[in-house]
Amino acid sequence: MLILTCPCCHVTAEETEFHGGGEAHLKRVGPDGAEGEFESYLFMRQNPKGVHLERWRHVYGCGKWFHMARDTATLEVFGSYAAQTLAPPDHIVDAIRKRHPDWQWPAAS
Template identity: 65%
Template sequence: MLILECPYCGVKADETELHPGGEAHLTRFGPGSSDDAFESYLFMRANPKGVHFERWRHAHGCGKWFHAARCTVTLEVFGTYSAQTTEPPSDIIEKIAARRPGWAKESQA
């Protein structure tokens, strides 16, 4: 079972208390963008086997959105952080790199 800690209220919640929101750190496109850019935003998502950055909502708690870094294979959670953060915090990147030698965030694109 996946357990994430909400960075806002500090509650450790299992996945039944949370709502997934898909890939984190996407560049959003809307009205006025090219058809190709909007199509890419809507349909093209990374779905890596391994480290992934995701959006989650503490649906049955404080209700706030946050980001989580986790491994899709082992369900290992590297950390959670504010949804207002545009890039993963350096301490989480360092934790991932320490546990996954050879991993680089650039390889997730």
């Protein structure tokens, strides 16, 4: 079982109080986007074994969305941060790199 902390209301609880919402930091496609781009936005997602940045919602709490970094293989949670953040904050990146020194956020590559 995952123990998560909501960065909005600072409640720490079991994952059953939250709901996963898929991959974080997706770039939305506007009305003028190509069909292939829209299809990619809707259906193509990463499913890595290892570090993954995800969206979560504090369903039985404040109701707000946030992002979280975790390892899908070990279920280790590196931290959570506000959904309005465009990139993982430095303290999250540092926590990830302590365990995975070679890790690079795809958008930074």
